[in-house]
Amino acid sequence: MIKEIEINTIDELFEQLNKLPNHFIYRGHASAKWLLESSLERVIGRSWSNDDAKKFEDYSLLQFKPKFHLYDHENIEPKSKLAWLSIMQHYGVPTRLLDFTESPYIALYFALETYNPQSQTDLAIFAFDHRAIMKHSIEHIKSKNKEFNEDYLSIYEKRDFIFDKVIDKFGYDIVWIAEPEQLNARLDRQAGSFLFSGNQGLKIQTVLDSELYKNVQMYKFCIPSELYVHIYALLQKMNITSKILYGDLDGLACAIKMHMVARSVNLI
Numbered sequence: 001m002i003k004e005i006e007i008n009t010i011d012e013l014f015e016q017l018n019k020l021p022n023h024f025i026y027r028g029h030a031s032a033k034w035l036l037e038s039s040l041e042r043v044i045g046r047s048w049s050n051d052d053a054k055k056f057e058d059y060s061l062l063q064f065k066p067k068f069h070l071y072d073h074e075n076i077e078p079k080s081k082l083a084w085l086s087i088m089q090h091y092g093v094p095t096r097l098l099d100f101t102e103s104p105y106i107a108l109y110f111a112l113e114t115y116n117p118q119s120q121t122d123l124a125i126f127a128f129d130h131r132a133i134m135k136h137s138i139e140h141i142k143s144k145n146k147e148f149n150e151d152y153l154s155i156y157e158k159r160d161f162i163f164d165k166v167i168d169k170f171g172y173d174i175v176w177i178a179e180p181e182q183l184n185a186r187l188d189r190q191a192g193s194f195l196f197s198g199n200q201g202l203k204i205q206t207v208l209d210s211e212l213y214k215n216v217q218m219y220k221f222c223i224p225s226e227l228y229v230h231i232y233a234l235l236q237k238m239n240i241t242s243k244i245l246y247g248d249l250d251g252l253a254c255a256i257k258m259h260m261v262a263r264s265v266n267l268i
Helices: 010-018 039-047 050-071 081-090 104-113 130-144 154-170 185-189 204-208 225-237 242-246 249-264
Strands: 003-006 024-029 098-101 123-129 175-178 192-197 218-223
Touching (some): 010 104, 050 081, 081 192, 104 242, 104 249, 123 225, 130 175, 154 175, 175 204
Parallel strands (some): 003 218
Antiparallel strands (some): 024 123
């Protein structure tokens, strides 16, 4: 179960984030009211089912893969399904993947990227124990599949293969965290990885709330809107900007936009 923690000051926020071990992953939301759901979950909505999720994903792959070479001239063509889903996520196609990062500061940046300070909406940062989640997921797979003998370390070298031959094939009631072996530049810059439900018929939040993960440390830090000013200023000083995280014209444009938004509330 995800534990909610109310943050009151900027010092408290950074103290909470900095004391977490290095095996945590993070996700930022511009609104604390937003649900923890993938873009595909948002598209399908209440009619979510295993059949619909598979139908939407198969359709997207069928439309995207044959045309990839016509439009993309900077990335190598993906070699696995996980890599295809990753590059589709990169370009905004709805997928079952949920973006996370190894850096709490990059997660804070993403919380600010689409934030409207005039809305005075509270923000949120999710922090999950990556190691504990994966160990519970691996043990669950082993209890169902006696031929599966991987561990927390060995899965890293076989992540694409395991996704194709185990996770995607059998649809276990687990959450899985992985990134393709073949990373695009943006995912690498952002220290990114993806969290998703092993069973396409179950939404991410449903699986995270299951008995399997009841003892895993999972936090949601709720951050008051008035701390936006301090967070933005600190991230600028740390040089965590869209220009650095994207490394392209999209990043430059986003940096200009965020600068304008900050000026609109007399931040700079």
